[in-house]
Structure formats: C-alpha cells, structure tokens
Amino acid sequence: MAETRRITFFIALTLFAQEATWNFYDNQVPALLRDHVASAALIGVLMGMDNLLGIVVQPWIGNRSDHTRTRWGRRVPYLVVGMPIAALLFLLLPWTPSLPVLIVVMVGYALVMNTMRPLAEALTPDFIAPERRGRTNAIVKIATSLTIIVASLISLFVVDDHPRAAFAIPAVILLVVTVALVAKVRDNQSPGYRAAVAADEPGAPPSPLRAVVAELVTSRDRRRVLLLLTVFLFGGAWFASRSLMTPYGMEVLALTRGEAGGLTLPSGVAFLLAAYPAALAAERFGRLRVIAAGMTVFAAALIAGALVPSATGTVVILCAGAAGAACFAINAAVALWNLAPSSRMLGAYTGLYAVTWYLGGFAGPALIGAAVDLLGWRWMLLDTAVPALLAVLVVTRLARLQKAHESTPATA
Known part of the structure; x- marks a missing residue:
C-alpha cells in the first residue's frame, strides 16, 4: 500500500509538471502570436496544432514504449530525456525574434510534450493493480486540474512585470520533477513491465x-x-x-x-x-x-x-x-x-x-x-x-x- 501511494504521488507530480507548462502555454502563447499575427483565425489554427500532433504522436510513442526494454524500464527513459528538452523549448518561446522561429519552437515543444503525456499516463497501469487504478487516476486528474490555477496565478502576478521570466516558472517545475523522477522511479520494477518482459518471444519483432x-x-x-x-x-x-x-x-x-x-x-x-x-x-x-x-x-x-x-x-x-x-x-x-x-x-x-x-x-x-x-x-x-x-x-x-x-x- 505504501509503495502504491509513493508511485501515485510521482505519477501525479510528473503529470502536474507537464500540465503546468501546457496550461501556461495555452494562456500566454496566443499573446506572443498576436505580436506577429492579426488574424484570430490563424492564431486559433496555430494553437490547435498541438492537438493535431497528439492524434499522430501519442499512439505511436505509446506503442514504441511498449516494446522498449532498458534497465530503467520502458517509459522513464523517454521521460527523463524529453522533459528537459520540453523545458528548454518552453523557455525559448518568449525569446523568439520572428513568427517563423516562434512557430518552429511551438512545433518542437508540442511534439516533445505530446510524446511525454501518454508515457506518464501509462505509468498508472504499469505500476498500479487494476482494482486500484481508479484511485490513482482520480488523484492524477485532481493534480492536473490544479495546474489551471497555477497557470492563472503566474499570469496574474508575474506576466505583466516579467513577461519573459514568467515562462521560467513552469519550466523549472518541469526540470525539478524530472530530477525527482530520475532519483525515485524505475519502471523496470513495475508489474506491467515485468509481465511484458515475461511475455516477450525471443527474436520476435515489435508489433507495429x-x-x-x-x-x-x-x-x-x-x-x-x-x-x-x-x-x-x-x-x-x-x-x-x-x-x-x-x-x-x-x-x-x-x-x-x-x-x-x-x-x-x-x-x-x-x-x-x-x-x-x-x-x-x-x-x-x-x-x-x-x-x-x-x-x-x-x-x-x-x-x-x-x-x-x-x-x-x-x-x-x-x-x-x-x-x-x-x-x-x-x-x-x-x-x-x-x-x-x-x-x-x-x-x-x-x-x-x-x-x-x-x-x-x-x-x-x-x-x-x-x-x-x-x-x-x-x-x-x-x-x-x-x-x-x-x-x-x-x-x-x-x-x-x-x-x-x-x-x-x-x-x-
């Protein structure tokens, strides 16, 4: 039970950090686009790009991670590499000098973060027994919902005086949580990973x-x-x-x-x-x-x-x-x-x-x-x-x- 609570905490913390950047992105990137674009329709298209990328990327990375085998597991290796990259791209957003550069950074951030979200969510069925997954998922949903408040508070108290530095707050949260994830979580110890390894057939290629x-x-x-x-x-x-x-x-x-x-x-x-x-x-x-x-x-x-x-x-x-x-x-x-x-x-x-x-x-x-x-x-x-x-x-x-x-x- 104690191990379940510990893992639940780190899953919720990981998704909290990811969603904190997502919600601040949704709050403030439209304002960055308005510095370059007058059309509200075009801003809406650019802001909706992350959902289109998610439709393609999330099932692909989920399936790829299913067949990954490392001494750290199958999800955590991607997370510990991808989350710092996402934090760096997030930090660059307010410093982009032109619309093309801003769009490139937006695409990069959305691409990386869309690979991170399903990996963090999949830790729940990897670690948690089927009968307790609902409780863990509830805690995760509560944690991610609270990021709306966090993003709003940063916008309210920081953005007007420090519009660029405000982006550092969610980015730092993401980096700190990455360090905690590296130190505390190895999904090669999860029941889901062990069952997957046991079910592997020697020499069989991964299922696309x-x-x-x-x-x-x-x-x-x-x-x-x-x-x-x-x-x-x-x-x-x-x-x-x-x-x-x-x-x-x-x-x-x-x-x-x-x-x-x-x-x-x-x-x-x-x-x-x-x-x-x-x-x-x-x-x-x-x-x-x-x-x-x-x-x-x-x-x-x-x-x-x-x-x-x-x-x-x-x-x-x-x-x-x-x-x-x-x-x-x-x-x-x-x-x-x-x-x-x-x-x-x-x-x-x-x-x-x-x-x-x-x-x-x-x-x-x-x-x-x-x-x-x-x-x-x-x-x-x-x-x-x-x-x-x-x-x-x-x-x-x-x-x-x-x-x-x-x-x-x-x-x-």
Whole structure:
C-alpha cells in the first residue's frame, strides 16, 4: 500500500509538471502570436496544432514504449530525456525574434510534450493493480486540474512585470520533477513491465501500431471498440458543453460576455470534488455501471437546463453535469487499460484513448454547432445531451457484453 501511494504521488507530480507548462502555454502563447499575427483565425489554427500532433504522436510513442526494454524500464527513459528538452523549448518561446522561429519552437515543444503525456499516463497501469487504478487516476486528474490555477496565478502576478521570466516558472517545475523522477522511479520494477518482459518471444519483432489497431478492429471481442465509441461520443458532448457555453449564456440567458464565460467556473470545483468519490464508487458498484450513471446524470442535467433556462439554474446543472462527467473521466481510461489484451499494449491503448477523446472534442462542438444553426441557441443544451445519451446506450451494451464475458471466460 505504501509503495502504491509513493508511485501515485510521482505519477501525479510528473503529470502536474507537464500540465503546468501546457496550461501556461495555452494562456500566454496566443499573446506572443498576436505580436506577429492579426488574424484570430490563424492564431486559433496555430494553437490547435498541438492537438493535431497528439492524434499522430501519442499512439505511436505509446506503442514504441511498449516494446522498449532498458534497465530503467520502458517509459522513464523517454521521460527523463524529453522533459528537459520540453523545458528548454518552453523557455525559448518568449525569446523568439520572428513568427517563423516562434512557430518552429511551438512545433518542437508540442511534439516533445505530446510524446511525454501518454508515457506518464501509462505509468498508472504499469505500476498500479487494476482494482486500484481508479484511485490513482482520480488523484492524477485532481493534480492536473490544479495546474489551471497555477497557470492563472503566474499570469496574474508575474506576466505583466516579467513577461519573459514568467515562462521560467513552469519550466523549472518541469526540470525539478524530472530530477525527482530520475532519483525515485524505475519502471523496470513495475508489474506491467515485468509481465511484458515475461511475455516477450525471443527474436520476435515489435508489433507495429497498425497491428495493434488491426487486432482491435477485427477481434470478435467488441468490448474495446464499444468503450472507445463511448469515449468519442461523451468526449463530443463534454467539449461541446464547455466550448459553446459562453455564446449560449449571451444568446439565451442575456448575460455579458464576462458573465457567460464564468458560468463553468463552479462546475470545475464540482468536478474536483467528485473525482475521488467516483473512483471509490467504481470499486464498490462496478466501473461500467458508474460510468453509465455519471453520463446519465450529465445528460439529465443538460435536459433540465434546457427546459428551465436561467443563469442560476445553468450554474447548478453544470455543477451536477460535471460531477457526472467525473464518473466517466476517472474510470473510462481505467476500463480500457483493464480490457487491454496484454501488458505489452498498455502504452498503445493509452494513446488510442487520447486520440479518441481528441476526435470527440473536435467533432462534438462542430456537430452541436450545426444543430444550433438549425434549431437555435435555445436548445443547445438539449442538443448536447443527445451524444451523451447515445454514449449511455453504448456503454449499457458494453456492460452486457462484459457480464457475458465474465460468466463464460472459456469462450471469450
């Protein structure tokens, strides 16, 4: 138990350091771009580049690390090299003299950091037993959510007086955590790594990512595909509910831009408060059942908000919805790790989860936006509830397959 807590602390610390730079990047790099670019659309494209890189890079590096064998393990060697490089690139951002140089540094930083994120996340299934992964993931989610506050505080108290030096704070955090990781963590001691080494066949080449995806798609066991479909659908609903909330508040609730932008703030607190209980509930009642219940609460909250639109009511339903979303966010990745065919694929499945989530985040706001164009802003919350309800139906089907699989293991 003490070892589990120690590893959980270092996983959370590593992802905290990574997300601290990401959130400060999102806060301040648009201002750097404005010094060179007048078009808000172009700034948006450049800022969205990291997500496009993530779709390609994260599954690839996850799969590559699955087949890495060193005396330090399979994830940590990449982390101890990549995190200092990312810190250096991050430090260079405010010193770039021209737009082309800034873009090159942005691409370099986004490329390196997209390789680091799935590696750090994959340490959870490497080290933590399946029945305790939800608790660790909850602590990690809480830690990474706190980086939003850290980035905001740096922006508030440092950026105006020291705009370049402010970038050093997240970079130093990243470097200090790298040193701690080198000193305290060797994932060659993890159960996941040992199981992967034991499963290695002498002389067998590593399985490429396309082979992992082909096995996933062609397998008669549809549970993993259904879970990824759930991630896509609910990811679309979640991102739509966040990204379209400000114009909804202005158009339907007659709020100012600032007031509408603050609608989601209390729900962020609700998400944090619900994260760890969501993990405990999954251990008691079953992970898929808690995921389904959480998504149902999310959809029901949106439907209630659509029927009775008011500023106060919207804040309340967003808080309820965020608590429901926490049940999904804490447990969905864990469910996918637990369904992975082998510990030799945990990194690849971590990357596939991220890609599916990103694709949902891209498609959801676009599709809900199209529905708004047809039906008007008045029904935006109701539109957003639709993919969430579809996700509930999919995970309900998944739960039935899981029950059948558990009752007939010999034929699964």
